[in-house]
Amino acid sequence: MSVAFSIPTFDQHPRPETLNLLIVDDERALREACKEVAESLGFTTFTAENAQAASRVMNVQSIDVVLLDMRLPGTNGLEVLKEIKRRQVDTTVIMMTAYASVHTAVHAMKQGAYDYVTKPFNLEELRLLLGRASAHVRLAAESKVLRESIKTPQSFSNIVGRTPEMEKMFRIITKVAHSTHPVLILGESGTGKELVARSIHFNGPNRDKPFIPVDCGSLVPTLIESELFGYVKGAFTGAVRSKDGLLAIADGGTILLDEIGELPVDLQSKLLRALQEKEIRPVGSTRRVPINVRILAATNRDLETAVQQGTFRKDLFFRLNVVNIRIPSLRERKADIPLLVGHFLERLNASTGVERTISDDALRLMMAYDWPGNIRELESCLERATTLTSGPHIHIGDLPTQVQNGGRPTPSESGHPSGVVPIAEMEKEAIFSALKRVGGDKMKAAKLLGIGKTTLYRKLKEYGMSAE
Numbered sequence: 001m002s003v004a005f006s007i008p009t010f011d012q013h014p015r016p017e018t019l020n021l022l023i024v025d026d027e028r029a030l031r032e033a034c035k036e037v038a039e040s041l042g043f044t045t046f047t048a049e050n051a052q053a054a055s056r057v058m059n060v061q062s063i064d065v066v067l068l069d070m071r072l073p074g075t076n077g078l079e080v081l082k083e084i085k086r087r088q089v090d091t092t093v094i095m096m097t098a099y100a101s102v103h104t105a106v107h108a109m110k111q112g113a114y115d116y117v118t119k120p121f122n123l124e125e126l127r128l129l130l131g132r133a134s135a136h137v138r139l140a141a142e143s144k145v146l147r148e149s150i151k152t153p154q155s156f157s158n159i160v161g162r163t164p165e166m167e168k169m170f171r172i173i174t175k176v177a178h179s180t181h182p183v184l185i186l187g188e189s190g191t192g193k194e195l196v197a198r199s200i201h202f203n204g205p206n207r208d209k210p211f212i213p214v215d216c217g218s219l220v221p222t223l224i225e226s227e228l229f230g231y232v233k234g235a236f237t238g239a240v241r242s243k244d245g246l247l248a249i250a251d252g253g254t255i256l257l258d259e260i261g262e263l264p265v266d267l268q269s270k271l272l273r274a275l276q277e278k279e280i281r282p283v284g285s286t287r288r289v290p291i292n293v294r295i296l297a298a299t300n301r302d303l304e305t306a307v308q309q310g311t312f313r314k315d316l317f318f319r320l321n322v323v324n325i326r327i328p329s330l331r332e333r334k335a336d337i338p339l340l341v342g343h344f345l346e347r348l349n350a351s352t353g354v355e356r357t358i359s360d361d362a363l364r365l366m367m368a369y370d371w372p373g374n375i376r377e378l379e380s381c382l383e384r385a386t387t388l389t390s391g392p393h394i395h396i397g398d399l400p401t402q403v404q405n406g407g408r409p410t411p412s413e414s415g416h417p418s419g420v421v422p423i424a425e426m427e428k429e430a431i432f433s434a435l436k437r438v439g440g441d442k443m444k445a446a447k448l449l450g451i452g453k454t455t456l457y458r459k460l461k462e463y464g465m466s467a468e
């Protein structure tokens, strides 16, 4: 026989704080005992002595967990299970069965039952089982929400995010895109500073003109100068012909001075003069060349402190900081993680031609992790995971250890008496093994580590390490 159920779905009924449990058993004493235990655990309970009564309850109540007797008068528990699952696959069903029919219980689990308990059971056993079931229901609901947010991304020319912090940033970008003032873009490493700079340029009226990023952190000072200002033939050894500076080449477009905090002080003065006078003087020349370029600058350093310490010119800081955009770190907007995961997976799937998805557990761990390397770290974590995974699902085991451990090293790994490794030491070790793996190639090592190459250069300097 089949039982006609109509179970209200999640969406029609907002999920209450307490979970609803339906106890279906023909023995009154057992129903009462289960009811007492469940209510002490915070469930709201409903009881039914047979399939028809269960059906009546479910017509009017959304039920999260069902304790279902395998042998009911006039029907088989498996039939009832099938009907529940057909109507709403999310309901967590626990079968209650006599010892003799354990093999039927196993069969029930194959059909979607969450667990089973053999009769007679003691109350402690039931308490544990219900505790687990309620954790399961809550996690499943959470995963469902996460999954929904993966499905409906909203983006702003490739910048994925829809938390209020990001919405605010999008509004600022739209405004500044149409002005010509300098913009200072601030944010930790890997938060998307370059992406934001591009978006300011490509949303503005001069999007057809050049956008040129200049990395002030990785070029040697003399090279930055000749790149930005240009040089004339014979200006220095190797200058066999004249070359225009990027500030002139970008004519009508945008220059991004990336890692501006690393610009040496003498170049800071030259840059300031160029911005004030709107002209540059190529190295080795007396001739002045007019410039017409929009300046964007980006840094992960605290420039105000650098100004106070005298390593960054105050007047240049004011000149660049007409408007500033601070990009939130990923840990300040964790709600965007599922969206970003969906975005990167989609891109990786398109390039590998394999449809990969992420398991609930893996996604949950990624939500719990703090992402010190921000979006860049998240992106390389997924790249790595798609390479490691053998099947279509990315599991916990495919994630880097630090994500699996929630950012903590396991005591056994640390080898420190306190069980805790200082962060600097972990970082040094990570840099060392990355460089070793790629034979000293800094670009590749930075990519593996999920940090920018400038950050890598800085850290190498900081730790007195050489790439060799």
Ligand SMILES: Nc1ncnc2c1ncn2[C@@H]1O[C@H](COP(=O)(O)OP(=O)(O)OP(=O)(O)O)[C@@H](O)[C@H]1O
Pocket: 158, 159, 160, 161, 187, 188, 189, 190, 191, 192, 193, 194, 195, 196, 300, 340, 343, 375, 376, 379, 451, 452, 453, 455
């Ligand atoms: N909101 C975002 N949505 C999608 N991708 C993003 C987002 N933010 C950053 N990314 C991606 O993350 C990576 C790092 O971004 P980007 O290079 O702009 O960061 P950055 O702040 O300049 O980093 P660094 O300080 O290390 O130079 C890039 O591959 C970029 O495309």
Ligand SMILES: [Mg+2]
Pocket: 193, 194, 258, 452
């Ligand atoms: Mg950058």
